[in-house]
Amino acid sequence: MIRVRMPQKKEELEIPGPKRVMDILAAAGVRPTTVLVTQGRKLLTKDQRVEDGETVDIISVVSGG
Amino acid sequence: MKCKRCGKAAAAVDLPSHNSAFCPECFFVFFRRQVEEGIRKFSLLSPRDRVLVCVSGGKDSLVLWDILLDLGYDAEGLTIDLGIEGYSDRSREKVMAYAESRGKEPIVVDLRREGVPIPEAAKKSRKEECSVCGTVKRYFFNRVAASRGFSVVATGHNLDDESARLLGNLMHWHRDHLARQHPLLPEASDGLVRKVKPLWRVSEMETAAYGFLKGIDYVTEECPMSFDATSLVYKEALSHIEEKMPGTRFNFYQGFLQGRESRGTFLPFPEEGAAAGGEEKAGRGQAKCALCGAPSYTETCAFCRLKEKVGKGGRR
Numbered sequence: 001m002i003r004v005r006m007p008q009k010k011e012e013l014e015i016p017g018p019k020r021v022m023d024i025l026a027a028a029g030v031r032p033t034t035v036l037v038t039q040g041r042k043l044l045t046k047d048q049r050v051e052d053g054e055t056v057d058i059i060s061v062v063s064g065g
Numbered sequence: 066m067k068c069k070r071c072g073k074a075a076a077a078v079d080l081p082s083h084n085s086a087f088c089p090e091c092f093f094v095f096f097r098r099q100v101e102e103g104i105r106k107f108s109l110l111s112p113r114d115r116v117l118v119c120v121s122g123g124k125d126s127l128v129l130w131d132i133l134l135d136l137g138y139d140a141e142g143l144t145i146d147l148g149i150e151g152y153s154d155r156s157r158e159k160v161m162a163y164a165e166s167r168g169k170e171p172i173v174v175d176l177r178r179e180g181v182p183i184p185e186a187a188k189k190s191r192k193e194e195c196s197v198c199g200t201v202k203r204y205f206f207n208r209v210a211a212s213r214g215f216s217v218v219a220t221g222h223n224l225d226d227e228s229a230r231l232l233g234n235l236m237h238w239h240r241d242h243l244a245r246q247h248p249l250l251p252e253a254s255d256g257l258v259r260k261v262k263p264l265w266r267v268s269e270m271e272t273a274a275y276g277f278l279k280g281i282d283y284v285t286e287e288c289p290m291s292f293d294a295t296s297l298v299y300k301e302a303l304s305h306i307e308e309k310m311p312g313t314r315f316n317f318y319q320g321f322l323q324g325r326e327s328r329g330t331f332l333p334f335p336e337e338g339a340a341a342g343g344e345e346k347a348g349r350g351q352a353k354c355a356l357c358g359a360p361s362y363t364e365t366c367a368f369c370r371l372k373e374k375v376g377k378g379g380r381r
Binding site for chain 1: 066076077078079086089123124125195225226268269270272273274277278280285286287288291292294296297300304305307308
């Protein structure tokens, strides 16, 4: 399973891998233009493949106010 | 995916709106050029300027300070502690840590000490938090800049912010707001310092990516007061359009600015634009506040009126 963390929402989910980043975002219900997807200090592009057992973070970039 | 600029390294940032993808090094070049072009296009800054950068601890303002320093500008930071429990402390910590990493010491205004912490001020004035926050921030940006000899105030508003604001202004036909929406508000002789938005060409995602790749530690949590901000509704709508038609957001905002350049006003009713004050008068004060001396259209400025309400405990 791929561990998907969304720290701002304080949510976490597990998705069967492997999957491309854009498919992870679709599964998490997140618009690609509103987030960064990171793995440690690495920034992932939407076409990158994430393997089973790996962890990614989805960081929202939208600020309001 | 390979970087479309160097063709060698793996891409780290894909930008459908530019039909491109960059490795970190090439993305830095791209981002820097976008900001430089944004500054050049409207002569936002000159090398002689003393720039007061308004830093909240979020990605946009810290990235703005970072890139202005890298571009060689004389840029100092101003941070306003909003008095929001927990969130303000964490934001301030990020600002202080970044400033230290660049050998800087930011100017700090603490709204609790000023008697107008945002949660209390909003409650007692019976206004929305974001509206009160905007009033207070604009007041201190100008006051600090004017009193300390800064020639310009720079804020981290990006393309997403400005296009969302434009959509909101259009949806409600806020003609006076449309007349003064621009990356440059010139200084005025009555004490208003020039205000600029050097990040107007770059998206929120690009700013966040730049901050992340540069290792800038910014606050990622959202302000707890802004969860129902109307700007988020417009951003959401534009994100949906942008995903289907990449580049639309930039065309939307740039088209608005180009329309203003060519016709002198964006408004489809030029005579009303002139009556509303158009480009020259818009947003610029006409007199001085009787209480604090700040530029103001009315006898007392919006900040002093707010402070009075807070002092009275919200009585009307």
